[in-house]
Amino acid sequence: MNTTAKNTQHKHKKTVLLDWDFQFRIIKLSILVGLVSTAVTSFVLLWPLYKFEILKIPKFLPTPIMLAMVVALLTNMLSLGLMGLYLSHRISGPLYSVVRKLRLLGHGNFFGELKLRKNDELKYLMRNINHATSQLADKTRDDISKLEKLLSQVQKANQKLNSDELNEVETKIKLMVEHWSKSIGEHS
Secondary structure, eight states, X not given: OOHHHHHHHHHTOOOSOSSHHHHHHHHHHHHHHHHHHXXXXXXXXXXXXXXXXXXXXXXXXXXXXXXXXXXXXXXXXHHHHHHHHHHHHHHHHHHHHHHHHXXXXXXXXXXXXXXXXXXXXXHHHHHHHHHHHHHHHHHHHHHHHHHHHHHHHHHHHHHHHOOHHHHHHHHHHHHHHHHHHHHTTOOO
């Protein structure tokens, strides 16, 4: 297998647990909610049957019945845990992308949109972050344009006066234009 195929396989490897703490809280909560709802439902259904002596529960349940109850409880917990994992993955994936994008924005990197998988949650949040990023990039482009005009004026004044101070200002403005152009993905 060549390195390109290995890289492609590695890129498509699906990470299920992106934020362990968050996802395990969701899994535990889904199991707890499921068990509580099962207990309440069982009580609501069985209590009247037992109270009116329609259902008689012996003092000692036979082993097969106890085993069936334990297997049902474990199956219920497993299915609820898997459901919690699935739901938490649908939320933590977009949250992971949002945090990564916000870190990039914090470093002045405005280019690139957040990508969504087909069934991801939080689409509204992602669209708004993409819109805000686009607006920041547009504002930065406007600022770059203003800096370039200022640079042009400083260069004209510097040609007339040939001042060391104006040379220094010109250099600083050029560096600012380069820095901000890189942050929005435009290289001048």
